[in-house]
Ligand SMILES: NC(=O)C1=CN([C@@H]2O[C@H](COP(=O)(O)OP(=O)(O)OC[C@H]3O[C@@H](n4cnc5c(N)ncnc54)[C@H](O)[C@@H]3O)[C@@H](O)[C@H]2O)C=CC1
């Protein structure tokens with residue numbers, strides 16, 4: 001979420017026209033819409049006073065210099081303290097100004113995150129609180145990242161159903177009520193054993209066998225229904241397994257592809273919990289976050305769909321290990337297959353067809369397997385050298 005109050009005419013009309021954006025510096029049509037929203041004089045005098053007090057908080061200053069004022073932009077979302085949310089917030093703060101991005105989660109942020117910009121508590125299951133946050137901060141865009149991923153979801157189906165489905169319903173209703181632009185990520189896990197796997201197109205049968213996949217298909221269908229029925233500006237990307245160096249994965253089936261780099265540089269040994277031949281679509285986090293921003297900033301008329309596959313590469317643990325060996329000759333991989341994760345992986349796509357994203361809004365990945373491995377080992381390697389030096 002991004003909140004901003006501008007110093008120009010807007011501030012003189014505090015409470016009527018200040019722009020609060022959920023995901024960055026909004027201009028033009030989004031700004032007019034936000035003004036319209038606020039000019040509705042929503043809520044009681046007390047709420048407006050509270051809103052003004054919030055807007056006078058140090059966070060709400062739109063950086064007119066330096067900040068790019070692209071119409072629409074991304075920002076960290078609900079569930080922003082996971083593997084992806086902090087990176088998204090950093091990307092947006094670089095582009096739109098530190099104080100214009102609000103990060104939220106139900107966990108306490110680590111120091112470096114807490115001091116990197118505004119952070120608030122927000123539980124996706126607390127519908128009333130979500131509405132208050134949107135109204136008090138004049139939110140117009142939201143990225144909804146809260147979820148339990150595939151393996152942890154199978155270990156706690158009731159909680160996964162609550163967060164991934166009831167939480168989804170809450171944010172959909174708030175988004176429709178307040179005319180928000182809403183991004184919800186889906187996943188390769190939204191496909192199942194009866195989907196075409198090599199490659200998997202955007203439109204095909206989706207009968208996933210995990211609560212995670214079922215909840216994400218539900219999110220895709222509900223988001224598209226709200227778009228067609230209520231005009232909600234819903235946008236969705238099916239992410240592959242995302243690989244990052246400076247954030248831990250959240251308990252999914254593709255987590256091995258993150259852990260291998262840490263272990264390769266720390267001990268030179270890695271025990272893989274998937275079979276050597278398990279092929280899955282994967283993507284480096286920088287490509288993932290850029291794709292997310294690009295689809296959110298794409299003009300609506302470019303979007304022939306509201307849910308797109310995005311892809312970068314597909315590899316097996318064996319292929320990944322071979323690439324690591326080019327940099328770490330002493331590296332050794334062993335296999336101790338986790339039957340739960342293996343069954344999930346065997347039901348997922350092997351290759352992703354993302355031709356619609358490339359055609360409609362110009363999607364293009366930057367990182368292939370060699371670039372990924374070099375980047376990840378450089379990060380961990382420097383980390384190790386610093387630790388050894390200390
Ligand atoms: N990391 C990946 O490889 C992929 C991620 N995605 C999707 O991207 C989104 C973000 O993924 P990650 O950052 O990897 O997830 P993660 O599991 O690392 O983080 C999820 C965050 O949600 C928060 N959360 C849990 N319950 C909550 C609640 N009731 N209210 C608010 N927040 C709550 C957690 O505290 C956590 O910080 C998820 O929706 C996930 O399905 C999709 C495909 C691949």
Ligand SMILES: CC(=O)[C@H](N)C(=O)O
Nearest residue numbers: 149150187252253254
């Ligand atoms: C691919 C995903 O959605 C996630 N990383 C998982 O493995 O659950």
